[in-house]
Amino acid sequence: DWTMAAFKDEAIERIRAQVGDAKVICGLSGGVDSSVAAVLIHEAIGDQLTCVFVDHGLLRLNEAEQVLSMFRDHYNIPLIHADESDLFLGALEGVSDPETKRKTIGRLFIDVFQKHADTIEGAAFLAQGTLYPDVIESVSASGGPSVTIKSHHNVGGLPEKMGLKLVEPLRELFKDEVRALGHELGLPQSFIGRHPFPGPGLAIRCPGEITREKLEILRKADAVFIDQIRRHGLYDEIWQAFVAILPVRTVGVMGDGRTYDFACALRAVTSVDGMTADYYPFSHEFLGETATRIINEVRGINRVTYDITSKPPGTIEWE
Numbered sequence: 001d002w003t004m005a006a007f008k009d010e011a012i013e014r015i016r017a018q019v020g021d022a023k024v025i026c027g028l029s030g031g032v033d034s035s036v037a038a039v040l041i042h043e044a045i046g047d048q049l050t051c052v053f054v055d056h057g058l059l060r061l062n063e064a065e066q067v068l069s070m071f072r073d074h075y076n077i078p079l080i081h082a083d084e085s086d087l088f089l090g091a092l093e094g095v096s097d098p099e100t101k102r103k104t105i106g107r108l109f110i111d112v113f114q115k116h117a118d119t120i121e122g123a124a125f126l127a128q129g130t131l132y133p134d135v136i137e138s139v140s141a142s143g144g145p146s147v148t149i150k151s152h153h154n155v156g157g158l159p160e161k162m163g164l165k166l167v168e169p170l171r172e173l174f175k176d177e178v179r180a181l182g183h184e185l186g187l188p189q190s191f192i193g194r195h196p197f198p199g200p201g202l203a204i205r206c207p208g209e210i211t212r213e214k215l216e217i218l219r220k221a222d223a224v225f226i227d228q229i230r231r232h233g234l235y236d237e238i239w240q241a242f243v244a245i246l247p248v249r250t251v252g253v254m255g256d257g258r259t260y261d262f263a264c265a266l267r268a269v270t271s272v273d274g275m276t277a278d279y280y281p282f283s284h285e286f287l288g289e290t291a292t293r294i295i296n297e298v299r300g301i302n303r304v305t306y307d308i309t310s311k312p313p314g315t316i317e318w319e
């Protein structure tokens with residue numbers, strides 16, 4: 001009978017057979033899929049693997065540090081930290097259209113990845129954490145007309161351009177199986193159970209123009225919201241939760257003074273696959289406590305709203 005332990009052993013054998021003694025590059029996003037792929041491949045071929053972590057400056061609070069400490073210090077995986085926030089945020093200056101944001105980030109991501117990958121001598125393979133649903137989706141997308149609501153950035157076309165062959169050890173797996181495999185590989189539960197995070201990161205949680213100031217405020221507010229959710233033991237019941245900083249300032253009172261700061265929206269949804277979603281029914285007590293904490297702990301926000309839109313007609317992200 002089939003077990004994840006057996007799958008792991010077979011996958012390791014297959015990777016060794018495919019790669020031989022060539023070098024492999026893996027783009028690490030900090031998400032579960034690319035992380036599991038990287039750890040699995042590292043177990044198969046050790047230091048023949050180098051990971052490239054493109055840091056676009058649109059990550060959450062302490063996220064880059066967490067990825068670095070997990071992969072470099074804990075797993076000892078060779079890792080290039082491409083800290084390119086100036087490049088990305090510079091290119092995004094004045095951009096407020098959501099699709100332009102995605103395309104700008106996607107294009108730069110590929111450039112930066114390629115620049116760093118080129119420094120790895122003898123690389124012949126590119127590893128990707130492609131899952132079975134991704135395989136199905138790209139097959140059906142190429143099989144006929146499709147309506148794209150949001151262009152998800154991916155590294156499509158990159159392997160050919162760089163003359164690399166693909167290693168995709170998760171191609172047969174669904175998300176829950178990837179989590180089980182991650183568990184089998186010893187990744188901590190706190191990491192495996194993390195909510196999905198979009199490639200363009202905080203850019204699409206900052207409707208309108210992105211500024212460093214807004215990003216900093218957003219990171220802090222988001223961290224408070226997630227902390228509240230964890231403290232109340234709700235994290236695992238929720239598919240995805242985050243804060244969006246709104247492109248509007250509102251008037252408030254604080255002590256004897258008047259404030260004129262940003263408003264934010266909390267978003268939390270339940271979902272099976274992200275295709276449809278319902279807003280999470282927090283208690284009013286939870287919402288009140290969270291609003292108070294955000295306003296008290298985060299300078300720059302003086303109003304908190306809760307988004308009760310389901311998908312459809314809304315989307316999960318604000319852009």
Ligand code: XMP
Pocket residue numbers: 102150151152153196197198199200240274275311314315316317318319
């Ligand atoms: P929406 O907002 O379309 O999100 O309801 C559905 C799921 O997809 C994620 N998402 C993205 N992921 N690049 C990504 O890698 C993107 O451009 C992107 N846009 C949305 C979103 O976080 C949710 O999990």
